[in-house]
Amino acid sequence: KISFEVIKRLPRYYRYLGELKSNNITRISSKELSRRMNVTASQIRQDLNCFGGFGQQGYGYNVEDLHEAIGDILGLNNGHKTIIVGAGNLGRALANYKSFEKRGFKLVGIFDINNIKIGQNIAGLDVLDFNEAEKYIPDLAPDIAIITVPKEAAGSVAKKVISLGIKGLLNFSYTDIDVPDGVEIENVHLSDSLMTLSYKLEQQKKL
Amino acid sequence: KISFEVIKRLPRYYRYLGELKSNNITRISSKELSRRMNVTASQIRQDLNCFGGFGQQGYGYNVEDLHEAIGDILGLNNGHKTIIVGAGNLGRALANYKSFEKRGFKLVGIFDINNIKIGQNIAGLDVLDFNEAEKYIPDLAPDIAIITVPKEAAGSVAKKVISLGIKGLLNFSYTDIDVPDGVEIENVHLSDSLMTLSYKLEQQKKL
Ligand SMILES: NC(=O)c1ccc[n+]([C@@H]2O[C@H](COP(=O)([O-])OP(=O)(O)OC[C@H]3O[C@@H](n4cnc5c(N)ncnc54)[C@H](O)[C@@H]3O)[C@@H](O)[C@H]2O)c1
Numbered sequence: 212k213i214s215f216e217v218i219k220r221l222p223r224y225y226r227y228l229g230e231l232k233s234n235n236i237t238r239i240s241s242k243e244l245s246r247r248m249n250v251t252a253s254q255i256r257q258d259l260n261c262f263g264g265f266g267q268q269g270y271g272y273n274v275e276d277l278h279e280a281i282g283d284i285l286g287l288n289n290g291h292k293t294i295i296v297g298a299g300n301l302g303r304a305l306a307n308y309k310s311f312e313k314r315g316f317k318l319v320g321i322f323d324i325n326n327i328k329i330g331q332n333i334a335g336l337d338v339l340d341f342n343e344a345e346k347y348i349p350d351l352a353p354d355i356a357i358i359t360v361p362k363e364a365a366g367s368v369a370k371k372v373i374s375l376g377i378k379g380l381l382n383f384s385y386t387d388i389d390v391p392d393g394v395e396i397e398n399v400h401l402s403d404s405l406m407t408l409s410y411k412l413e414q415q416k417k418l
Numbered sequence: 419k420i421s422f423e424v425i426k427r428l429p430r431y432y433r434y435l436g437e438l439k440s441n442n443i444t445r446i447s448s449k450e451l452s453r454r455m456n457v458t459a460s461q462i463r464q465d466l467n468c469f470g471g472f473g474q475q476g477y478g479y480n481v482e483d484l485h486e487a488i489g490d491i492l493g494l495n496n497g498h499k500t501i502i503v504g505a506g507n508l509g510r511a512l513a514n515y516k517s518f519e520k521r522g523f524k525l526v527g528i529f530d531i532n533n534i535k536i537g538q539n540i541a542g543l544d545v546l547d548f549n550e551a552e553k554y555i556p557d558l559a560p561d562i563a564i565i566t567v568p569k570e571a572a573g574s575v576a577k578k579v580i581s582l583g584i585k586g587l588l589n590f591s592y593t594d595i596d597v598p599d600g601v602e603i604e605n606v607h608l609s610d611s612l613m614t615l616s617y618k619l620e621q622q623k624k625l
């Protein structure tokens with residue numbers, strides 16, 4: 212119902228509106244929002260009209276209402292339970308990131324297969340044995356699994372959590388994972404961003 | 419010269435070709451590449467033609483040559499020197515990630531302003547005081563700064579490293595940073611991926 216291009220912009224709108232809100236700004240015109248976000252004012256009005264309007268001639272948009280409405284569309288206000296599989300460097304960093312919980316993503320479990328890590332306390336949770344996933348995951352009932360294992364293990368880890376009912380995967384490993392219909396996956400390829408930056412720097416040098 | 423849409427696909431081609439290479443696969447047809455990458459075979463041929471062809475009728479593409487050619491275009495083979503500013507959870511995880519160096523990004527410095535962290539050894543480097551950035555950065559001569567500080571500090575950190583000649587920024591903080599012409603920035607908003615996943619799960623529930 213809302214186009215893919217608009218969806219891609221929603222998290223960014225949410226971030227800006229959150230910033231305005233924490234700076235106690237109560238309203239904003241599409242013109243100001245446009246300048247701040249580097250998106251045309253007409254594109255903004257079009258995007259926001261997709262879900263109910265919200266703008267008032269002469270007034271602009273109410274920051275708090277709009278922030279909440281976008282949060283609703285993004286499904287943030289229903290609360291999500293996440294687990295992290297792979298308690299390594301990246302897994303720990305993500306586990307300790309307090310802001311995910313502020314945005315409605317509560318960490319309920321951390322898993323690994325390394326005996327030294329199993330039982331360690333990270334962010335208030337004891338690391339569980341992923342080889343016993345069937346024992347824990349049904350009770351924890353997470354809807355999102357954050358995958359931070361080496362790429363060789365990513366496929367089998369995905370398969371296992373999907374078999375236990377998890378429908379959302381956030382994949383950080385350096386490989387793409389195939390998922391069946393009904394399961395959603397977001398791949399975060401940090402190295403892609405670094406390579407894109409490298410390409411842009413290369414082009415700059417040629418100018 | 420190469421369109422933005424093609425550029426966006428390059429890191430992914432590079433990743434797949436790297437996987438084929440490490441599995442000792444020496445050649446691949448556009449049809450097989452298309453199936454693996456979920457991009458049409460004609461799109462692939464079009465993309466790869468942008469930089470010199472490489473495909474041979476009846477043979478397909480030579481994996482190693484193509485991998486190297488894309489690496490060249492992405493500027494990976496010139497080597498880059500990176501610094502990390504913000505030796506917190508995420509900064510440390512990135513510092514310990516060995517694969518960046520394998521792809522030509524050598525970490526030459528880590529900075530922080532917290533006295534407890536300054537002087538600590540992370541990934542073989544002693545954390546330096548970012549308040550003395552002028553003292554260190556010119557000699558280290560990095561071309562990329564990875565920014566992993568809290569969002570309130572991101573803008574001033576970016577300003578400082580740019581003033582010291584750094585032309586490429588990889589920003590992980592939960593805010594967008596404005597940069598002057600001639601400076602390139604890639605924003606990695608991990609929360610955007612989580613929010614997009616949340617949206618997709620929300621849509622699935624409605625089906
Ligand atoms: N660290 C980074 O900055 C970074 C950057 C880009 C990509 N990545 C990717 O993220 C992933 C994790 O990176 P890292 O640096 O944290 O690695 P790491 O080696 O520190 O951590 C990986 C963890 O996964 C565990 N593990 C391995 N197989 C498992 C399995 N089958 N089930 C459960 N746990 C398992 C290991 O015991 C280890 O604790 C890798 O795929 C890496 O390519 C990391």
Ligand SMILES: NC(=O)c1ccc[n+]([C@@H]2O[C@H](COP(=O)([O-])OP(=O)(O)OC[C@H]3O[C@@H](n4cnc5c(N)ncnc54)[C@H](O)[C@@H]3O)[C@@H](O)[C@H]2O)c1
Nearest residue numbers: 304305308504506507508530531532566567568569571591
């Ligand atoms: N940890 C994650 O998984 C995660 C996820 C998404 C986004 N982020 C973003 O990445 C950034 C870092 O997150 P984190 O979890 O590592 O935070 P952290 O608090 O563990 O680390 C931040 C570090 O930056 C240092 N610092 C603060 N101001 C500085 C300055 N002016 N100059 C140099 N160093 C300074 C602090 O001393 C600290 O060591 C934040 O902006 C956060 O929003 C992190």
